[in-house]
Amino acid sequence: MTKEAVQKVVENYIEGTYTADTEMLKKVFHPSAIMTGYMGPDLMIATPTPFIEDVGSQPAMKDSGAPYKAEITHLVVTGNIAEATVYETGFFGDGTLEDHFHLIKDTEGQWKIVSKCFTTL
Template sequence: MSEQAVRKVVENYIEGTFTANTDMLKGVFHPDAIMTGYMGPDLMIANPTPFIEDVGSKPAMKESGDPYKAEITNLQVTGNIAEATVYETGFFGDGKLEDHFHLLKDANGDWKIISKCFTTL
């Protein structure tokens, strides 16, 4: 049951990114979540808000470049914590990314992303 719930959160992240559904994206992150990683050579450290705003301004499913695709390549649940890896291609047209997510079950029993570490490939 927990693995299905975690998978659903990650799938909602993917769908929200693909469709630029900012409400869906806000719903998958814990209020204290952090995002860290590299867009090319640039290190980014922030909460998810700038990412969500950027996705909302230009959907990943834009018509130019490769179509957006994302695949969960790893998912592991241990008690009230989980990790997942997502490989994305066609992000904003041409980008390739690998995301490493950490999730936890919050006080309400809902799974939320608490951290995302990413890099362009």
């Protein structure tokens, strides 16, 4: 059940990104989460808020005709921590990204993303 619970959080991240569901995206991240990575040559270090706002300000990828696909390529759970890798193609058109997530089971027993490290490929 634990691995399935972690997988569901990552799948909700993917679905929220695809459908521009900002409420779903807010629920998968821990309040103290951080996002770091590269969009092309630009280094970004922030909370998930700018990402969520950006996704919410654009037409949902499901409505844009973009061939967005995302696949969980790695998932490991160790006790109350987990890591997952997601490979995304068609991100707002032609973007290809690899995301590395760290998750933690919070004090209420819910899995949340605490960090996302990403890079465009």
